[in-house]
Amino acid sequence: MVDAMRDVGFADCEPGGILAPDLGADARRGLVMAGGGLKVAHQAGVLQVWLDEARIDGAPVEFVHVDGASGGVFNLAMWCQGMSGRAIADNWRRFAPLTRGAAPSLTGTALFSMRRFRTNVLQGVWGLDWPTIRARGAPATFNVFDVDAQRSRALPPAAMSEDLLVAATSLPGWYPPVVTGGRRYIDAVYVTDANLSATIGAGANELWIPWTVSMAGSRGNGPVSQYFQIIEAAANGRLHADLERIAASNAAWAAGGHGSYPHPVRVVPLVAEVPIHYLLVFTRRSIAKAVEQGVRDARRWCADRRIGLGPPAPPTPPPHGVRFRERMAGRVRTSTSPATPLAVVLTATVRDVDTLRAGDRRVTLSGHVDGAAFGGRRPVETGELTLLPGDGPSTMEYRLDFTDGVGHPLTLVGVKTVRHDGRLDLWPDTATLVVTVRRRGEPDDVTTDPVADGTLRLRAWSFLRLLTTMRGIAPGLGRRTAAVWRFASWFLRRLAAVYLRPRELADDPGFPAGEGPTGACVVTDNRVLLPVPPERAWELLVDAAGWPRFYDNARRIDLGGDKTLAEGTTFRWTTFRTPVRSTVVRCEYGVELGWTWRGPLSRGYHVWWLTPDRDGCRVRTVETQRGPVPWLARVLLRRVVTAGHDRWLRGLLVAASAAPGATPRVSSDPRGPGPP
């Protein structure tokens, strides 16, 4: 048994110590990325050696489980993303704490805010990519403290997000707690700065611990110094308690019994006094020095333990990306409203301009979707922009996953079509985003209407603001400027290649040539679900003389002798207080009815599509307008015509429901007496 009077500590990890049992050939290594604030830069240096250079029996070291707490979670996240040790260390070497790190917070509840650190470092030079981290599913646990439950949580990478990573390092007082997923989280350092149990529980029996928290006992008397004494006391105290438990367990196993852990555990620490502060570090050089010290310490540590060292990895190339923020707003149609405002505010991050130019056109998006239809401002969970793939005419496709205010998972897909098919269409093409919102996982087919669809626009003012947010992601001002330049030059050349070529005429499927939405000044699109079969709705539609019965905006309809509309019928009528002359050009019974029309200084095309549905039929009506008047009044007309057609559809609903025999069909009813 362990002598109760003797302290168990890292000294017992020496060969022969109670914390160094002989494991034979069965060594399952676990790596514990302990916290230590910015001192974990030293740990990054250690990782460069342990992960890349160290060789045991000629092979790189494999870890069955990796745990991170407090500052260690940064290194853990990078490891979970698949970065090499050298890449992790180089990330720290490129970290400039004063200009890129935490910024003083003037409004919040804490001294500093991590906002700048998130955009500049986590999303910027470090390039943490959360979909990758979650998808790779590395064997790891992140420790974070749940304030609302008052308990520490060890989360797998699949459950992690940038919010939780920041939360795991949000030291009370210095940084505000992070609210995410409806709960508040803070740094778990007061509970654990190295979760040994989680690592042992995951099967590890040899714990590699790079320990950077000072064990010398701080001597300062100032308030900051005392604050960090508390942390040292908590971290070291908890560590020693854990070591004592391991020692007791090992002793029990040595005595032939069962310890409190499922197997004997060997602890192999690398303890270092790192000469930088936990938080108050201002220069890149001092951090880089800590990293180099870590590399040296780790190499010596390996030599002492006769662990072989492979060749040092070459430096990783510095990041070379850009990022910008854009806001697009407009109105979309939902099942409740023909036009409800929606805006997306997105930060686009290009990880590497050169791979983008070479052909990998994926750009990461983060930000939020803002619309009353979805319960206000909702964060984007995963976002990706595919920017102008290929060489010729192309698209910009935005894909955003988010959850609405009541918990429905949704996906927004937005497309900008970049193709030279109008006279001056560079700006409208690149500034118009056609969006569709669907339930996540639902196929994009015609049997279900989307949750919302419509058009968002990048306004000129927003575009100017976008330009001011353009930033390079690279160490050093020169490299950052070069990255922006390389991105901008590629983007402009790409657009030039499209728009300096001769025009190709647009073909809009479903529309007569020259009448489609492409290039039209006003496009409206309305839908309704009618409780009657398409044939019945068709009767109401082709009976133009009867429209005023349910649509007060149709007046003085003159069919010129015809009874109903048919292909080739020409009729005059007054709508939106404008006399127009319409000619039916498409007429397919029960499916499609379309007419072109001419009015004063305007012309257009109005089409109705009917689709059978399980509850009756779905009606969609689209109108496109061209000419000087629609161009001048386009902003007004978009709203007025949309609202007018919405009234038309409501009227159609009332007229269709009121008709005799129009019993609402309930699809899943058994045979028998129908509804009253």
Place this chain on the structure above:
Amino acid sequence: MDAEHDLDGEIADEYDVVVVGSGFGGAVTACRLAQAGRSVLVLERGDAYAPGSFPRSPSEMSTNFWDPSRNLFGLFDLWSFRSLDAIVASGLGGGSLIYANVTMEMPKEWFDEVADQWPIDHRDIEEHYQAVREMLGVRRVPEHLSARMPKSAAFDAAAAAFGSPTEPAPVAVTFAPSWLGPGNPAGSRTDNMHGVQRHSCTLCGKCDFGCNEGAKNTLDLTYLSRAAEEGAHIRTLREVVGIGAVPAGDDETYVVRYRTHTRPPPGGQRRPRARGVVPPTTTVRARTVVMAAGVFGTTRLLLANRVAGLPRLSPALGTRFSGNGDAIGFTTGGTREVDSQRGPVITRVLRDDAGMFLVEDGGYPSVLGWVGESFQPGLYRRGLLLLAQRFGQRLLHRERSDISGGVSRVLGPMGVSRTTAPLLGMGMDPGHGTMRLAGDGTWLDLRWSPRRPGTSAYFERVLVAMRGVAEGAGAGFRHGPSRLLSRGITAHPLGGCPMGTGPADGVVDGYGRAFGHPGLFVADGSVMPTSVGANPSMTIAALAERCARRIVEVR
């Protein structure tokens, strides 16, 4: 029933039916569907209140309100819209916990006046009244208790002077038989889900604050206890936030998302939640969902879920709101002793078929009598006089040590609380209110005005009659405070998901089934396309019986 029902027990992943809310709609459907052998889950946002556990003390009452964002999980849910105030309940049993027990039918003559707005006939409702009456133990207020309730006789006399007959109110209350006094044990501990011993009515007048005797035949003691016996899972402090339809061929199943609230321990410090902190959300799947969260709850939930979860709901959602024509007034200053603090809150009903409204005698617990008296300036004048008198006596060294008479004189006759009686009116107010979501789609907005033509004429009629009753009693009449502000006040909100013949004018069909969503049913007061006129609880319950029978047939 063998044991108390575990209101916090396990919840399976999937049920045949999930019932949202446990008021007159939810309790009835849950009970009937459980009896039909379906697996049923009832999700109630509020807490359970066994008889004896209703808050009474001032400190308890201060937290007896419902607002989870401020960590309040109490019984009363108060709403104040632009021109209407409303009071509803939040607890297991819904409105039955705080209603005044009146369980009466919608008069056929009144229904016929508005029958064109209903997709069903009066007999479709009528055929279910008997079942409700039996389950709720409805009976007239017994004559032998009249001697203990002076307000009944006073109301009768006033109504007679006004020229209208009255009848005893049909109430769902357990009274002691005539040979026993009030407050005797009734039933047994095992006949209800709480496992408590109920007592017959003690005539304490606290019906509207929850009956601590268990004399009210509330839904948790009747329908819900039967549902629990049949194996339904009834879970409290679960607030549904999301409902999403999952198409399955021509049919649908549903994903219901709910939050689990944790009530702070009694006496624990109450503070608002930190910004952005919400309780965890859990999902449960169901083949059929019954919405019975009350007019505000159901309408708000459906409005909030219409965009992404239930896109086929009719555009009529939110329309046809009415407050059932609720009006309140007071008789004041009469000579006759009324003593409204004794007896169930409502004992007599005056019915006017020409104007299509009811006037009922109100009551209030004696504590409100004290509150009312404390507003009388004479009390303070006399108190000051007594103090001055004592001071003068002390100056002259003529103190009298016995002041009982003086204190009694200060209290005076306390006539205000003896002669003041609330009068409650309700009737066929044309429902024209519209509810929608405002702000970021997060709060409910109601457009309703007491000045709309039909409504203002209706209120004119009711208030004339109430004034007539008051003056018939030789007393004065005072409007409720809302009248001065040109606002309405209601405890009987109706409409919002009206039934209709098709999706153009209704959200649900004559059975409560939503147009466009074959597995979604609405079974609470929100399906009423018009006012009910009478106290609506029995009509809601009857329609819920009808809805439940339909679900058994088609789902």
